[in-house]
Amino acid sequence: MERLITHVRRLPVRKKRTRGTSVRECEIAANLSGYEYEFSNRASMDGKCTVCHLKMKALVQNVSCEHRFCKTCMESLSRRTLPTCPADRQPLSSERIIPNRSMKCSNVGCPWIGDQRAEEKHQSECLLKVVRCPNSGCTENFTKQDMTTHAAFDCSWRKMDCKYCGETFIKNQRQEHFDVCKKFPVQCTNHCGFTDIPREKLEVHIQDECPNTEVYCEFKLLGCEAKFPRSNTQSHLESNVEFHLNIALRGLEATRHRVRSLVGMVKDQSKKIERLEKGVSKDRDQSQPVLKRKKATECSLFVWKISNFQAVCERARSGKQEVILSEPFYLTKNGYRYQIKMMPNGGEAASTHVTDSSFKGLWLSLFVKVVPGEFDSLLSWPCKEKIRLTMIDPNRSQDKKKNISTVIDLGRQECPRPLSERGEGIGCPDFVSQGVLRNGAYVKNDAIFVMASKV
Numbered sequence: 001m002e003r004l005i006t007h008v009r010r011l012p013v014r015k016k017r018t019r020g021t022s023v024r025e026c027e028i029a030a031n032l033s034g035y036e037y038e039f040s041n042r043a044s045m046d047g048k049c050t051v052c053h054l055k056m057k058a059l060v061q062n063v064s065c066e067h068r069f070c071k072t073c074m075e076s077l078s079r080r081t082l083p084t085c086p087a088d089r090q091p092l093s094s095e096r097i098i099p100n101r102s103m104k105c106s107n108v109g110c111p112w113i114g115d116q117r118a119e120e121k122h123q124s125e126c127l128l129k130v131v132r133c134p135n136s137g138c139t140e141n142f143t144k145q146d147m148t149t150h151a152a153f154d155c156s157w158r159k160m161d162c163k164y165c166g167e168t169f170i171k172n173q174r175q176e177h178f179d180v181c182k183k184f185p186v187q188c189t190n191h192c193g194f195t196d197i198p199r200e201k202l203e204v205h206i207q208d209e210c211p212n213t214e215v216y217c218e219f220k221l222l223g224c225e226a227k228f229p230r231s232n233t234q235s236h237l238e239s240n241v242e243f244h245l246n247i248a249l250r251g252l253e254a255t256r257h258r259v260r261s262l263v264g265m266v267k268d269q270s271k272k273i274e275r276l277e278k279g280v281s282k283d284r285d286q287s288q289p290v291l292k293r294k295k296a297t298e299c300s301l302f303v304w305k306i307s308n309f310q311a312v313c314e315r316a317r318s319g320k321q322e323v324i325l326s327e328p329f330y331l332t333k334n335g336y337r338y339q340i341k342m343m344p345n346g347g348e349a350a351s352t353h354v355t356d357s358s359f360k361g362l363w364l365s366l367f368v369k370v371v372p373g374e375f376d377s378l379l380s381w382p383c384k385e386k387i388r389l390t391m392i393d394p395n396r397s398q399d400k401k402k403n404i405s406t407v408i409d410l411g412r413q414e415c416p417r418p419l420s421e422r423g424e425g426i427g428c429p430d431f432v433s434q435g436v437l438r439n440g441a442y443v444k445n446d447a448i449f450v451m452a453s454k455v
């Protein structure tokens with residue numbers, strides 16, 4: 001028998017409605033049934049469904065009249081109250097399934113011909129099936145065999161990893177990402193010649209490294225007001241040696257004059273102290289506590305000098321004496337009485353035995369204790385004052401001092417009226433690191449100075 005190849009398509013507009021079949025049922029049947037494939041022989045081509053008017057899919061036949069339908073169309077008709085054949089009004093009864101037919105793949109260029117039952121599996125595997133690009137935003141369609149290359153290498157909507165920072169972006173948004181990427185190499189804005197500076201380090205480069213950044217002369221504080229590119233620093237110093245020496249000598253002379261003035265003031269103060277000591281009462285045991293009390297109650301700040309500081313640190317590290325205490329003091333007249341607690345090798349206020357490894361050996365810790373005073377019965381409790389603790393920088397002039405300070409808010413924790421001087425205190429376990437202390441910036445003549453003042 002001569003082999004015939006015929007293409008059967010869905011009918012997009014015309015949908016014939018038989019008597020007794022609703023328009024809605026015909027539309028549902030047309031959308032859910034029928035084939036639009038090429039069949040490989042005439043036997044496969046025979047017959048159209050009476051309902052959807054397409055080549056029948058999963059053929060079934062009515063027993064009473066032998067009209068044939070798609071299985072889906074038959075199920076649609078069977079759901080009616082009195083199901084009948086739309087061609088001759090014969091009642092619908094038990095159907096029998098017609099064997100599957102041989103068909104060709106509908107994808108252009110695919111040579112596959114097979115049993116109808118294998119068609120769905122083939123469609124899921126066919127490399128010539130046209131599919132949409134899986135990348136979000138892309139509307140391109142390709143065959144499966146070409147889609148892998150397109151989606152991974154050619155698609156402008158594919159995701160890419162930035163080779164500078166590692167973040168993911170869409171290919172067609174590459175420039176937008178590079179415009180904000182913190183690690184993208186950029187050119188120095190001072191046009192110094194560096195072109196591969198990570199964007200996040202550009203500011204540091206300009207401030208500390210760029211040879212074109214304008215800087216002041218090292219002798220600015222002594223009077224040299226020159227400003228020039230960093231690359232010209234050496235030539236400026238070499239060409240202005242005499243000028244710099246002169247202003248340095250003038251500065252030294254001014255310093256000497258200030259020192260002489262201070263020495264004179266110290267001598268005058270010493271003489272006043274001697275005169276005051278001569279006027280002290282003979283009963284020194286009674287007069288000395290009175291003077292101390294008066295001084296304490298009128299003082300607005302307290303300075304604690306810790307002498308032999310190296311030995312104090314050694315005893316703290318060895319565990320022989322981990323805590324040292326200042327003498328009690330007042331910061332206001334008729335006010336609360338305080339005491340400073342220091343742990344030179346670091347630790348918590350809750351115990352004199354340092355167990356917290358996050359502070360021990362790494363920090364010098366400072367705390368404030370409220371201790372019994374003469375005026376406690378006149379004060380309100382709990383104590384809610386704020387105390388500033390400051391480690392004084394003794395090695396610089398007044399305008400260059402870099403003091404270290406912290407504010408301790410006694411009101412943030414319960415601070416009731418003390419009954420003894422055994423309280424643990426409230427403060428800062430990480431006041432200053434051991435590395436800073438080892439540099440010697442805050443140690444002078446083996447002593448440090450801690451000042452307390454009211455905020």
